[in-house]
């Protein structure tokens with residue numbers, strides 16, 4: 103290790119990095135030192151809430167020794183990863199950005215973390231987020247304050263996984279994990295000019311993820327290129343007996359099928375063990391890469407929505423025309439359910455949150471009121487009133503309200519019906535189409551404070567993203583555009599459940615064919 107090594111290091115991809123490790127021009131310790139140095143220099147961005155310097159360096163040294171001793175390296179050998187402050191990392195603090203979890207240390211690893219570590223990943227720290235992942239701007243941050251968008255620190259990072267997005271945007275780690283309940287990966291990825299993937303519900307175990315709304319929550323990935331995201335997805339995916347909602351579906355070779363020479367025959371998302379069909383000549387002869395012509399649905403109402411920035415609409419419309427020229431079938435279909443999506447989402451998620459968050463009672467762990475005279479039930483009342491922030495309390499109250507006798511039918515069961523109708527409609531759409539494309543967010547990153555006094559204006563930032571969570575399908579945001587205001591924005595692509603492989607292949611082609619947003623050196 104030389105001092106210059108860690109200062110000169112610049113990350114392009116897991117593949118290149120591991121090549122350099124194998125050639126001996128770099129060590130895992132160099133990489134960790136590089137990120138520690140950047141985290142320190144860019145600490146004003148407030149992306150990390152905890153940095154695990156000692157542990158990260160120890161793991162790096164261990165990996166370096168193992169590699170030098172000739173041990174076969176894991177797939178994530180030396181990959182430096184940041185995790186959102188809602189994901190458990192054994193023996194380390196995890197707070198969900200809330201006073202209520204002050205002083206709490208994880209008793210076990212989240213399955214996602216455990217699987218990454220088994221493949222040699224290095225956890226460098228916990229990343230900032232909205233309290234209990236509730237928010238769209240990381241401004242609901244009563245403990246740590248918000249993470250700042252590195253492109254313009256007056257602007258929001260997006261939320262709730264704001265710190266996870268900024269960490270990748272500002273090269274404070276190689277990749278990061280977030281959680282996405284209604285857009286918390288795709289929306290900050292859009293605001294920060296990077297890629298954000300929310301997999302199918304149940305693709306990655308939620309064991310060790312602090313719950314917000316359990317039937318919506320999903321762990322996902324922030325990165326700068328599709329092949330890295332594919333490797334991480336493959337490592338973390340698959341059934342986990344500790345999460346009954348994790349899927350037993352086999353995990354395809356996401357990563358392998360993205361390499362330039364791989365046969366493009368796994369577009370049907372079959373696992374690698376399944377019989378592969380030889381490439382059909384008409385597919386491989388298409389002008390658009392190896393994946394061939396895609397049938398793409400565009401939900402008309404998403405583009406005509408009054409909250410959509412006209413410039414975003416124009417750029418996306420132009421982009422869709424270009425896809426047609428490249429040979430894809432792009433069809434605008436009517437989708438009259440758009441206006442129901444955000445209300446249904448907020449009714450169902452707050453209902454689930456009101457139940458999930460009842461465990462934080464000040465008795466067993468976390469914050470407890472110092473008022474010894476509070477008595478019963480005052481003790482609970484005070485601990486919870488003092489421990490939770492404003493938005494979390496608003497949602498617990500709203501969720502309790504929509505579930506209460508007399509209002510249940512008017513709100514909760516209606517929202518459930520909307521979810522059911524959406525699921526049925528989605529099935530029909532995917533009978534005819536491979537993909538749905540839309541803007542990721544109606545606007546680019548807004549100014550801090552601009553929407554914080556108006557929760558409903560803030561909730562509209564989720565207009566295009568909550569749909570995927572309501573119906574459990576995967577969605578990705580790709581940073582393909584730059585607004586004249588200088589900020590990036592993305593396109594969102596969604597496929598049917600467990601079609602991550604097609605989604606990643608299509609995304610890869612778009613990233614190669616279009617000049618994606620280039621983050622300036624920070």
Ligand code: GLN
Pocket residue numbers: 235236237238261262281282283284285286287314451564
């Ligand atoms: N912005 C949405 C909300 O506040 C989404 C949050 C999330 O995905 N965790 O609920």
